[in-house]
Amino acid sequence: MRASVTMIEPNGHSCSDCAVRGFAVCASLDPAELGEFEHLGRRVHFATGETVFSEEDITTSFFNLLEGVMRLYKLLPDGRRQIVGFALPGDFLGMNMSGRHNFSADAIGAVTACQFAKVPFSRFIEDRPHLLQRINELAIRELSQARDHMVLLGRRSADEKVATFLLGWRERLIALKGSSNTVPLPMSRQDIADYLGLTIETVSRTFTKLERHGAIEIIHGGICLRDPARVEALAAA
Amino acid sequence: MRASVTMIEPNGHSCSDCAVRGFAVCASLDPAELGEFEHLGRRVHFATGETVFSEEDITTSFFNLLEGVMRLYKLLPDGRRQIVGFALPGDFLGMNMSGRHNFSADAIGAVTACQFAKVPFSRFIEDRPHLLQRINELAIRELSQARDHMVLLGRRSADEKVATFLLGWRERLIALKGSSNTVPLPMSRQDIADYLGLTIETVSRTFTKLERHGAIEIIHGGICLRDPARVEALAAA
DNA sequence: CGGGGTGTTGAGCGTGCTCAACGATCGTGG
DNA sequence: CCACGATCGTTGAGCACGCTCAACACCCCG
Structure with missing residues (x-):
């Protein structure tokens, strides 16, 4: 476009x-x-x-x-x-x-x-x-x-990639607008997939998996961190 | 160490x-x-x-x-x-x-x-x-x-990664020491694997595959480019 | 000659991809 | 206001690429 x-x-x-x-x-x-x-x-x-x-x-x-x-x-x-x-x-x-x-x-x-x-x-x-x-x-x-990001792309699993991305993105937004557990995700799933070296399906599946485990809640246009500690554990530092 | x-x-x-x-x-x-x-x-x-x-x-x-x-x-x-x-x-x-x-x-x-x-x-x-x-x-x-390198790590196959690495490494050496089809590889296979986001076995297998196809020759401490065009094709730009 | 490090090869498995269908959301126009 | 289509996201089934585990070959050095 x-x-x-x-x-x-x-x-x-x-x-x-x-x-x-x-x-x-x-x-x-x-x-x-x-x-x-x-x-x-x-x-x-x-x-x-x-x-x-x-x-x-x-x-x-x-x-x-x-x-x-x-x-x-x-x-x-x-x-x-x-x-x-x-x-x-x-x-x-x-x-x-x-x-x-x-x-x-x-x-x-x-x-x-x-x-x-x-x-x-x-x-x-x-x-x-x-x-x-x-x-x-x-x-x-x-x-x-x-x-x-090279470490993420080369050496992390899909779950770790998604968790790390959510935390990193949240950090950047906090630096701009202050702290909140609600994390807006203006980019599409395809964008996230292409950022993490995954497919759109894997990203989608990982999101729902995180939601089922009570770690996050998928909301319109973003996610809400329900259990930040759990997400951090998944990100594996 | x-x-x-x-x-x-x-x-x-x-x-x-x-x-x-x-x-x-x-x-x-x-x-x-x-x-x-x-x-x-x-x-x-x-x-x-x-x-x-x-x-x-x-x-x-x-x-x-x-x-x-x-x-x-x-x-x-x-x-x-x-x-x-x-x-x-x-x-x-x-x-x-x-x-x-x-x-x-x-x-x-x-x-x-x-x-x-x-x-x-x-x-x-x-x-x-x-x-x-x-x-x-x-x-x-x-x-x-x-x-x-992010593109390589996130979006290229093992074959493409190895081929791209060989060509890129060769380019850097040429800039230092001048052109040659013999490409010394001072780093170990494990180093190459950890650079490309692969395992040592995959790197080794890909090398031998390239050799069987006549694209390269594996020599002690490096490789020799036998068919640069073929390697470039594998690297897919 | 023995031992450790490095590289190669094989067999089998699993994570994440492919292909496909379905569902949700939104903008558009009747 | 709702029907429609397009885009985006979700879910499922099956597969394949690259990983895991294991054995073996090679080579330098003691």
Whole structure:
């Protein structure tokens, strides 16, 4: 699904009242820099299922996710898909070495992002080591998450994968919105399956199994943790 | 296996005649900086199987690999292991956000590395944006490799995994030492299995299968590519 | 020559996949 | 407002890929 119309607002927003300011890239900027930075980005919107950028596209922009969730994925020639991550508000997308995006990114539900043209953004970084440092920190954190996910993909059982996913996703949402036993799952079962290296059927079966055991309750658009300790035990650290 | 004796040489080496200078982190330094940089690092040696650092160790040093191969891995509480990568000369190890290493690193065969104490190194970076930029580039490249590996772990069959590994490993060696159809494999079958999310038996069987089909020849300490096109077909891009 | 580590091969099993049908949910238009 | 179709999720039956368990071959080193 490709963008038919992507809304671009003339910059009527200011960074100072931005929801993700504080934990996004821009957290590293002082007020003076922020004023300059504000002119570099435009706020853009994407509708459910819209593709923000594709795997082999030449990189022309970076994105700072403000609202919504995105799936980041790679496709094999025969159509098999691996979701390499879900992006949440505060995540910075588009950095790469090759000049091309090395994964694709779709909006899951409505998404708002701050878009930066590559060239001016790169120039802006050049004399702001603090911003570069911040971007580096985010990359290193992502690398650590990527390695954790490799362990999950290569060495965990289906049950462990699902349990680990639920707890990890919950953790990320808690960091954004505070604690709750209700965990919204905006992505489809297929998305979860492609993230965990499973099939949709196995994910579905594992969910119902967890529910039968009283560990979770499947609700519309998410799950509710009934017995967090049990789920943690299943995740096996 | 823990280090019993780790040899540390008083700095009798100079960066200027370093083998990896040109593609390691230090490639970003000019001659003047290099002179200063030289005093930050010490050349250290590790014997076969020695652990350079462990997953939950507090990070006190960074390492720039000069010679040899290392396995980078994570362990689950029950002992299952996932190798998240193999390090080759030029690779820079130890960057992290948490203050602790988030994976362990062993020497596969004899290893020589350039060791930097964390604090002085971090200070040295601070007023050298070019070095930070270089580190960032390496991190972003690693991130891209990590995502590729997630696809392999989550969505490829055993045959595809092995074929893809052979080609990828060969590519990395070619970048270091030039092209050859003979591909040395210094790591054990168990290492390969733990890298690909397979068992040692499956790796062994797949190797012999490839050999029976005339795609490769198994030689001591490695393989020889007899029919690269066939292996590439099996890897399925 | 013996012993331990590493790699190979075989037989049988089980987890997770495939294929297929059914059920739930939601947007759309009559 | 409900009928309709499409999409998404659930459930079942059977199968296959890769794992488990076990035995054996090989090789380096003592």
